[in-house]
Amino acid sequence: MNAMMLSDYDVFLFHEGSLQQAYQFMGSHVRNDSRGTYTEFCVWAPNARSVSLAGSFNDWNSAGYELQKWNREGLWAVRVDGDLTGETYKYEITTLSGERKLKADPYGFASEKRPQTASIVYDLEGFKWSDEEWLEKRSGSSIYDKPMFIYEVHAGTWKKKDGKFLSYTELARELIPHVKEHGFTHVELLPVTEHPFDRSWGYQSTGYYAPTSRYGEPHDLMNFINECHRNDIGVILDWVPGHFCKDAHGLYQFDGSFAYEYEEERDRENYTWGTANFDLGKGEVRSFLISNARYWMEVYHIDGFRIDAVANIIYWANQGEQSPNEGAIGFLKKLNQAVFDYDSSILMIAEDSTDWPQVTSPVHYGGLGFNYKWNMGWMNDVLDYMETPPAKRRDVHSLMTFSLLYAFSENYVLPLSHDEVVHGKKSLLDKMPGDYWQKFAQYRLLLGFMCAHPGKKLLFMGSELAPFSEWKDLEEIDWHLMNYDFHLKFNSYFKELVHLYKGAEALYELDHQSRGFEWIDVNNSDQQIFSFIRRGKKENDHLVVICNFSPIVYHGYKVGVPHADFYREILNSDAGKYGGSDQVNPAPLPVCHETYHGKAGSVVMTIPPYGTVYLKPEYGRGE
Structure with missing residues (x-):
């Protein structure tokens, strides 16, 4: 990534909400010029009284490391002599009320491993990519008439080693062969941005620019993505631009004011998840998030995003009536335009449970600009049908046919995701009624129907083993099931089904027609x-x-x-x-x-x- 010195025009775009590469000057950067080697820090804190730098390089004593305020909109910066790569740091912010806060860098490229929370000065340069063939093939083809079967993965519980997480390097060594063997075309990672709580599964983030240190360093994640591409596997990131967690070192009340979130409590507080909603109409927030999407594409070569909780973005949260949030809708359109202007082959997948029209239509045709949307209606109807006792299915026949009335109104992904196999919902196999044999038979039937139904496909990890237990989010998936005959036979069926799907053009070429x-x-x-x-x-x-x-x-x-x-x-x-x-x-x-x-x-x-x-x-x- 080339260093880019800050210009007046960059500053204008940042505050206006159109800067797409804010990470090239925000955060920490080691620079070399005629003045020698120094490390530059830049942060946005619009209502801070003062901002200083505390870190391992100054024994966490910020005296003498004050940032200078560049403009009245709240950009602060400081240069520290020397190369501080590997050093930890936080911003010490004094609020207008005199309170002192220690905050991690919103644009930090790396973070300490939990429970520590400091940012780390990290050099993103130096990794040698070898995925040119994949990137060229991706840019030269359209996914719409290609097979797509996504393997949704929570990196922390796919497999463990001595009870501990696999590293990004170990995931590259073990996950990729499994994905290839089963025929999946893409891996979708539940959020790997830095987050403090394991059981949030990454959906409550504090470090949008920092891959979680649970599994290794940023270069290790680059290696995982590079190896996926070398094995013809795309990588999609689950991404959460709607809300963020309220831990003290994160974005919440960053400078004592509601800089990143809405000021009004009813708009700000997301009581369902205990988080704060981004103010998606604010220019600096838009630049932060749109730049973040560009960052993952440019720096990490990712192939797409699954945008979490789009319904919560489209409609004002915590209000009795569903009224559209025009500022947030404008953000989604601007985000999708920016992504496709950068690379039209990127996947932008909306996890949207609403009936908002034209989610997957281009912005210039009046749409939100995504190119795919999860078909939540199909998922709910089909699982409701499958859970109905067979003797009563004739009474709910339309559950299986209704999706074809709207199947071509959007570009759909059919999701059987983690949300359907957790929190007491039971595994897909165990949702099936009847005895042991009948459960397996109906599960095979379900996946056979899914592969033949119009739309791309997504399956949560472990479901290819036919587990009776739902996802246990502190343990690895049930690998021991491969010692049992029925599970082994099911797994063989699943692999043959996916490979047949990928080889039969009739099952995917006209998915959206x-x-x-x-x-x-x-x-x-x-x-x-x-x-x-x-x-x-x-x-x-x-x-x-x-x-x-x-x-x-x-x-x-x-x-x-x-x-x-x-x-x-x-x-x-x-x-x-x-x-x-x-x-x-x-x-x-x-x-x-x-x-x-x-x-x-x-x-x-x-x-x-x-x-x-x-x-x-x-x-x-x-x-």
């Missing part, structure tokens, strides 16, 4: 069977998908299909090798060329209990 999906039979609520077609871009490239959400086997079942000579079963979740009852269709299914279900022909087949079947058309003589 209505011509990529067509119902065959949408109304069979009595038998709880759904059948539909997924289409690719090429003529005749399609798959027929049949999902049976009942425990009944149907022999001689007739399904309408598009024109072909035969259909071959390429996936059956009930296959014996996966732990199923082996109600499969081993031979090619000849097409009867008479109209059925409104289609040009039909096949007669076996429908497995609690099963997903994918059929591929063949032309010519079947074997």
Whole structure:
């Protein structure tokens, strides 16, 4: 990262809310020029009476290390002779009321390991990237017509070593082969910005520019991302620009005033999470956050962001009525424009549970400017359906079909995330009703249906092992399950399913276009069977998908299909090798060329209990 000296124009942009690289002069930087080597510190504290520097280099005695106020808007700076790389520091701020606060650097590139809270002067230069091929491939292609299956990971509990966290280096060595083996295209890391409390999972941050020191140094995280890219794996960061934690060393009442947060209590206090909401209409806050996004892209080569709690950003918090927060909405638009101006191939994924329109439409078309949105409606409806006793599913049939009424109104990711397997919600496997065998069968069915439904995919770590226990956020995932037959067979099914998904253009090329999906039979609520077609871009490239959400086997079942000579079963979740009852269709299914279900022909087949079947058309003589 090149050092950039502060100009009057930079200062204007910073306060106006349009500076995208504030990290190049804010925070601490070692400089070399005609005056020699020195370390420069710059901080924004608009209502401070005075600001001094305390650190390991001056025995935490700030006398003689006063920062000078540059302008009336509250920028303060000081130069200290010498290279202070590796030294710890805080800003000692005297408020207008005379109170003294010790604050970590909002722009600090590294932090002490908890429970210590000081910032560290860190040189981000020096890491040798070798991911040019990945970056070139990413910039030269569009994700919209590509497969995307995201593996959501909490770095602290994916795996542990002697009860301790794996380092970024160890994660690179162990997580990446696991991700490749299972076919995931991306890793999404729950927030890795510095945070004081392990069980906040990173969602309550104090250091937006500092990768958490729990797992190592910034260069170690760079290495993890670099190795992901060298193995054709994208890296998405969970990012929280809506609110921040209120620990004393962090952003809250930074200079004694509400600099980063709203002044009004009803707007500021996020009582649900015990945090403070960013004032997203304030210029300096916008520059802080938009620069932070640019920082992670430019310095760490990340491939995208999952923006947390967009509903809390769009609407004013803690008010009885849902009224739009125009300042925050303006921030989201400005953020997305800035990101895509920098790199149009970046993923900007909104975790949004509202019905706000055009979330994934460009700003110049009146949208918020994201390119993806979590489909929370699909997730809630499908899990509600799956948790309904099979005998009663006919009464809630529309839960499985409703999503197709709006599936192409936005660009969606289908999420089965950490939020669905924690806090007493049970694991995905344990949500399934019935006995041991039935739970596994329905879990295979669920994931088979998910892979065939329009939209990109996301699954939380551990779910590929089919755990009975929900996520235990102080322990590693249940690796011991691979010693048990049903879990091992499920894992084999999952790997084959994901690899099939990635190899079948019909399952992803037209994810966001209505011509990529067509119902065959949408109304069979009595038998709880759904059948539909997924289409690719090429003529005749399609798959027929049949999902049976009942425990009944149907022999001689007739399904309408598009024109072909035969259909071959390429996936059956009930296959014996996966732990199923082996109600499969081993031979090619000849097409009867008479109209059925409104289609040009039909096949007669076996429908497995609690099963997903994918059929591929063949032309010519079947074997």
